[in-house]
Amino acid sequence: xxxxxxxxxxxxxxxxxxxxxxxxxxxxxxxxxxxxxxxxxxxxxxxxxxxxxxxxxxxxxxxxxxxxxxxxxxxxxxxxxxxxxxxxxxxxxxxxxxxxxxxxxxxxxxxxxxxxxxxxxxxxxxxxxxxxxxxxxxxxxxxxxxxxxxxxxxxxxxxxxxxxxxxxxxxxxxxxxxxxxxxxxxxxxxxxxxxxxxxxxxxxxxxxxxxxxxxxxxxxxxxxxxxxxxxxxxxxxxxxxxxxxxxxxxxxxxxxxxxxxxxxxxxxxxxxxxxxxxxxxxxxxxxxxxxxxxxxxxxxxxxxxxxxxxxxxxxxxxxxxxxxxxxxxxxxxxxxxxxxxxxxxxxxxxxxxxxxxxxxxxxxxxxxxxxxxxxxxxxxxxxxxxxxxxxxxxxxxxxxxxxxxxxxxxxxxxxxxxxxxxxxxxxxxxxxxxxx
Numbered sequence: 001x002x003x004x005x006x007x008x009x010x011x012x013x014x015x016x017x018x019x020x021x022x023x024x025x026x027x028x029x030x031x032x033x034x035x036x037x038x039x040x041x042x043x044x045x046x047x048x049x050x051x052x053x054x055x056x057x058x059x060x061x062x063x064x065x066x067x068x069x070x071x072x073x074x075x076x077x078x079x080x081x082x083x084x085x086x087x088x089x090x091x092x093x094x095x096x097x098x099x100x101x102x103x104x105x106x107x108x109x110x111x112x113x114x115x116x117x118x119x120x121x122x123x124x125x126x127x128x129x130x131x132x133x134x135x136x137x138x139x140x141x142x143x144x145x146x147x148x149x150x151x152x153x154x155x156x157x158x159x160x161x162x163x164x165x166x167x168x169x170x171x172x173x174x175x176x177x178x179x180x181x182x183x184x185x186x187x188x189x190x191x192x193x194x195x196x197x198x199x200x201x202x203x204x205x206x207x208x209x210x211x212x213x214x215x216x217x218x219x220x221x222x223x224x225x226x227x228x229x230x231x232x233x234x235x236x237x238x239x240x241x242x243x244x245x246x247x248x249x250x251x252x253x254x255x256x257x258x259x260x261x262x263x264x265x266x267x268x269x270x271x272x273x274x275x276x277x278x279x280x281x282x283x284x285x286x287x288x289x290x291x292x293x294x295x296x297x298x299x300x301x302x303x304x305x306x307x308x309x310x311x312x313x314x315x316x317x318x319x320x321x322x323x324x325x326x327x328x329x330x331x332x333x334x335x336x337x338x339x340x341x342x343x344x345x346x347x348x349x350x351x352x353x354x355x356x357x358x359x360x361x362x363x364x365x366x367x368x369x370x371x372x373x374x375x376x377x378x379x380x381x382x383x384x385x386x387x388x389x390x391x392x393x394x395x396x397x398x399x400x401x402x403x404x405x406x407x408x409x410x411x412x413x414x415x416x417x418x419x420x421x422x423x424x425x426x427x428x429x430x431x432x433x434x435x436x
Contacts, residue, residue: 029155029163037211038101038147042170044205045105048112048198049140050178053077054290055194056129058186058283059119061272067403069126071269071395076130078388080137081381088142089378090236093371097146097153098214104146105206107139112202116195141384145377152365152373154216160365161312164358165305172301172354175294183287240375243368249316250376252425253363254383256323259421260356261386262393263414264326265349267333268293269391270403278403279339292343296350297357304358315359315366316428320418322355327415334407 029035060066060073091100115132118125151163182194244250267274275286312318326349333345361377368376390410397406422428 029151029159029166031159032154034212034216035151035154035163035166037208038150039166039170041105041205041208042147042167043174044201044208045108046171046174047178047181048108048201048205050174050290050294051182051194051201052112052115052136052198054179054182054283054287055186055191056115056133057272058182058286059129059191060126061276063126065276067270067273067398068392068395070272071391071398073130073133074269074391075388076134077137078141078384078391080134081141081384081388084138084141085145085381085384086237086240086375086378087233088381089145089240089375090233091142092146092149092374092378093236094233096214097150097374098209098212098216100146101143101150101212102206102209104139104143105202105209108136109199109202109206111136111139112195112199116192116199119190119192119195141381144381145374148361148365148377149374150216152370157366161358161362162305164361164365165301168297168301168354168357169305171357172294172297172350175297175350176291177294179287179290179294181287183283183285183290186283236375237378240372240379243372244376244379247367248425249367249427250364252316252421252428253319253360254380255421255425256319256418256428257360257380257383258386259414259417260323260326261384262390263386263410263417264323264330264356265353265387266390266394266410267330267346267349267407269394270398270407273398273403274342278337279342281339285339288339288343289346292346293350293353296347296352297354298350299347300351300354301358303351304354312359314429315362316430318355319359319363320422320428322352322359323418324415324422325352326356327411327418330411330414331408334404334411337404 030039056073057070060070064070088100111132115129115136118128118132147167148164151167152160155163185194244254271289272286275281275289279285281288329345329349329352333342333349336342336345360380364376364380365373394406394410397409401409
């Protein structure tokens with residue numbers, strides 16, 4: 001007679017949502033699965049963007065050799081921030097942020113495909129390149145408020161700096177890899193094929209965004225009562241400006257942003273000119289210069305995520321220090337004529353730029369009521385207009401006086417201006433207190 005052996009049912013172990021594949025421990029905001037999907041999509045978007053920027057810059061410098069026309073390409077990409085930022089911010093407070101991000105990512109797919117088609121069919125037609133680049137800039141700038149407002153809804157307050165740091169990390173990893181890829185491939189592959197590759201990458205990023213449940217958006221401010229009294233689009237934008245004007249700390253951050261964007265990063269507008277005319281290099285040198293700054297931003301973002309972020313009691317003071325250091329670095333960077341020194345200075349600029357990028361959004365998000373975060377971030381992106389305006393100014397100066405004088409002059413002027421901002425707005429040096 002055989003005995004029956006009792007079997008113990010196997011109980012499936014629940015998957016820990018804070019771990020990748022249920023096993024790998026994730027740091028900070030990456031513990032949250034929807035944020036991981038967003039971060040993966042961002043990584044692909046920024047990678048495609050930097051391949052695109054490097055390829056477009058090379059096409060323009062090869063076709064013209066003009067510092068002004070190269071900087072005009074930067075202007076075309078970033079000028080839409082003035083209009084799209086505030087509108088995107090108002091939309092981020094009105095519609096489902098996840099769907100808004102999906103739609104703008106699909107828009108990037110279309111623009112990348114049109115750029116490839118345009119270069120295949122009509123060659124280096126600058127005005128067509130500028131036009132498509134500007135439309136791509138509309139999508140890129142409109143989505144920023146939705147992303148950052150969504151972070152504030154997705155992650156606990158203590159992890160907000162971590163989320164912003166990971167956003168910066170995605171940007172900087174891409175800034176290192178993207179230009180290197182473009183610089184390595186451009187000597188062997190025609191530029192249109194580069195844009196075929198970016199189209200595919202944008203498409204994968206759009207697919208990743210569809211893995212993020214739309215239900216995670218607007219959880220804190222999408223009730224029936226709010227929808228019943230919600231003002232029109234332009235009234236929403238006006239309300240955002242009114243709140244900004246009523247908070248000196250936010251006005252102070254905007255002053256820092258427009259000063260930094262206009263004067264601290266002028267070397268970046270002329271990187272194709274420095275790579276060819278000053279350093280005597282080609283596409284590989286161009287990619288190395290972009291990647292050096294990206295390596296610095298990667299180190300800076302990693303420090304913020306892993307250590308610095310939770311130890312900063314005054315983000316405004318950290319913001320001022322980061323911008324001041326960027327201005328100081330710009331002076332020897334503009335004077336440099338050797339590749340090793342230029343690479344080192346660009347790396348150092350990247351470290352400080354990472355702190356600048358994270359702290360400006362941190363101060364604004366923590367100084368703004370939840371329902372207005374999208375609009376305030378939208379207004380913040382409007383002040384990034386200093387970057388394309390700075391591109392036009394430094395390009396014009398470089399065309400007359402040379403790139404060395406242009407970068408040194410702009411950096412010195414910016415250092416004086418940021419000192420004035422620090423004196424004018426003492427709120428930046430105080431401890432930050434979040435609104436009720």
